[in-house]
Amino acid sequence: MRTLTTDVLVIGGGATGAGALRDLSLRGIRSALVEKGDLTHGTTGRYHGLLHSGGRYVVKDPQSAEECARENEILRKIMPHCIEETGGLFVVTPADDESYAERFIAACRRTGVWVEEIPVREALRREPLLNPRIQRAFAVRDGAADSFLATHANADDARRHGAQVMTYHRVTRLERVGDRIVGALCEDLRSGETVRIHAGFIINATGAWAGKIAAMAGLRINVVPGKGTMIAMNHRIVNTVVNRCKMPSDGDIIVPIHTVAVLGTTDIPVPDPDVYDITPEEVRLILEEGECLIPGVSRMRALRAWAGVRPLYKDQDAGNDRDIPRTYKLLDHETRDGVSGMVSIVGGKWTTYRLMAEHTVNLVAQRLGVTTPCRTADLTIEPSHDGAAAAPRAPARSQFAILASPFYMLGHRLAEVEADDSYGDLICECELVTRAHLEAAIRSDGTANLDDLRRDTRLGMGPCQGGFCTYRAAAIWHELRDGATHTVGAPPATALLRHFLQERWKGVTPTLWGDQLRQERLDELNYLETLAVDRLPEATLDAIEQPRDVVIEEVV
Numbered sequence: 001m002r003t004l005t006t007d008v009l010v011i012g013g014g015a016t017g018a019g020a021l022r023d024l025s026l027r028g029i030r031s032a033l034v035e036k037g038d039l040t041h042g043t044t045g046r047y048h049g050l051l052h053s054g055g056r057y058v059v060k061d062p063q064s065a066e067e068c069a070r071e072n073e074i075l076r077k078i079m080p081h082c083i084e085e086t087g088g089l090f091v092v093t094p095a096d097d098e099s100y101a102e103r104f105i106a107a108c109r110r111t112g113v114w115v116e117e118i119p120v121r122e123a124l125r126r127e128p129l130l131n132p133r134i135q136r137a138f139a140v141r142d143g144a145a146d147s148f149l150a151t152h153a154n155a156d157d158a159r160r161h162g163a164q165v166m167t168y169h170r171v172t173r174l175e176r177v178g179d180r181i182v183g184a185l186c187e188d189l190r191s192g193e194t195v196r197i198h199a200g201f202i203i204n205a206t207g208a209w210a211g212k213i214a215a216m217a218g219l220r221i222n223v224v225p226g227k228g229t230m231i232a233m234n235h236r237i238v239n240t241v242v243n244r245c246k247m248p249s250d251g252d253i254i255v256p257i258h259t260v261a262v263l264g265t266t267d268i269p270v271p272d273p274d275v276y277d278i279t280p281e282e283v284r285l286i287l288e289e290g291e292c293l294i295p296g297v298s299r300m301r302a303l304r305a306w307a308g309v310r311p312l313y314k315d316q317d318a319g320n321d322r323d324i325p326r327t328y329k330l331l332d333h334e335t336r337d338g339v340s341g342m343v344s345i346v347g348g349k350w351t352t353y354r355l356m357a358e359h360t361v362n363l364v365a366q367r368l369g370v371t372t373p374c375r376t377a378d379l380t381i382e383p384s385h386d387g388a389a390a391a392p393r394a395p396a397r398s399q400f401a402i403l404a405s406p407f408y409m410l411g412h413r414l415a416e417v418e419a420d421d422s423y424g425d426l427i428c429e430c431e432l433v434t435r436a437h438l439e440a441a442i443r444s445d446g447t448a449n450l451d452d453l454r455r456d457t458r459l460g461m462g463p464c465q466g467g468f469c470t471y472r473a474a475a476i477w478h479e480l481r482d483g484a485t486h487t488v489g490a491p492p493a494t495a496l497l498r499h500f501l502q503e504r505w506k507g508v509t510p511t512l513w514g515d516q517l518r519q520e521r522l523d524e525l526n527y528l529e530t531l532a533v534d535r536l537p538e539a540t541l542d543a544i545e546q547p548r549d550v551v552i553e554e555v556v
């Protein structure tokens, strides 16, 4: 058994955990993070991608709206390369209650959420596919955020300041001596080895899983995992985030993310964050509601559906699950339960992750007697991990105006590929992933499978959903990894290929009609008839991300 000692152990490699790790390391506190999958393996990698202006919550949840509005400005400043400056619209469609608009504006003023009414014709000029029957339109400071990039950026910055990041390490037990938690036992999912981590303090940043971790120390946290399903359309049907101007509910928002647009979402309580399904009713509902914003959207090409689970914290006395506030809650187990050595941070939004981390680390620092203040709101995070791409090259930057923006701009990959004449090295044509991107990601620390490569580079996330890039990526993986001494025991490329195709298939299944069905049939013919993937030798998948038990009830 390996043993490790640290001042603070962070459990959970999502936005909150990585944010806390960066904050700790900037204050000079020795820290380590363990994550049972890849970074962003949990909700952070399965969210909608909206940098909230706060507009969605101004009426229903003003505290959350204020937090989002403040953090929105901070995140634009500290990590512009992870954010696309799309802007946002709240529009009143014929199906919406007109009186909500006045409440919305008044609540924006009260909560400090920037808003400006614009003429409907201007909204239609900006977004030509928008419902021409909308009655009013309000511009807000919504944006699109890349949580994969942002989480890696936080973790990399923490590493640069001395922190340790251990992915594929699952906490299996908390060690408690009397009324104090003193460490954790983890299983290294790649080697099977047990690792004992002695820690002066533990931050439970496991989101929807926080209750499971707390239970390991005999503590109770009432997390109600709220499942939300989203659908990716095959291109950017909008370039602005478009919201319905109404109380937040199912299917009322479209977010442009990189090359696609994401329709969402639902909110359904599930008993376990690891077991949930995507029902045909949800898919139907999201598309039907989408029609109010973009007429004809339900007949456009949908690529895939996927779901994530909100880490909603329910106070013992809270009523209906739907009314659980979207703000976050820091649980100090010493004052709450009489058990010292651990705090839990639950709830909140991706947009408020930095604030949640600051609040948490303030408490931990105080307990450890560290007085260095938080600096995460001021220090810019260096863009060290741009989807595993090298930092943007100077010649490309000077040649293409698009690359001059401090914010992420769609088109930068195309500009770079064209600048380098590297068309021949494209591995994933949909997302313009080059061989160089892939090689860098395969060589980077902690990458264990092709799904990790997807999170790093967007491999397989475009219209063909891995149809043409998966076998190329598997071949490069084989060249670089298989047989190398440092990966002995890891699954071979053939096993990873099958696993990746299976994961893509799960998401495509609920959207199998029209062009996507034709695409999937072509992919199937390629892989089963031409490449005979189903006859590849069986191999152990132990070190591959444990698949979530997503059940698709029936094909729509």
Ligand SMILES: Cc1cc2nc3c(=O)[nH]c(=O)nc-3n(C[C@H](O)[C@H](O)[C@H](O)COP(=O)(O)OP(=O)(O)OC[C@H]3O[C@@H](n4cnc5c(N)ncnc54)[C@H](O)[C@@H]3O)c2cc1C
Residues within 6 Å of the ligand: 011, 012, 013, 014, 015, 016, 017, 034, 035, 036, 037, 039, 040, 041, 042, 043, 044, 045, 046, 047, 048, 049, 050, 051, 052, 169, 170, 171, 172, 205, 206, 207, 208, 209, 213, 226, 227, 228, 229, 230, 265, 307, 308, 309, 310, 311, 347, 348, 349, 350, 351, 352
């Ligand atoms: C459908 C949906 C849409 C959303 N849309 C938005 C949006 O548009 N904008 C926004 O701001 N917010 C959005 N959110 C909310 C946001 O995604 C979450 O609040 C945020 O990602 C939570 O991050 P986290 O780090 O707290 O949790 P997570 O990202 O879930 O991280 C927790 C991590 O803990 C790990 N873990 C669990 N158990 C263990 C263990 N035993 N050992 C080691 N590791 C463990 C998990 O694998 C996981 O990676 C959305 C949420 C959902 C569900």
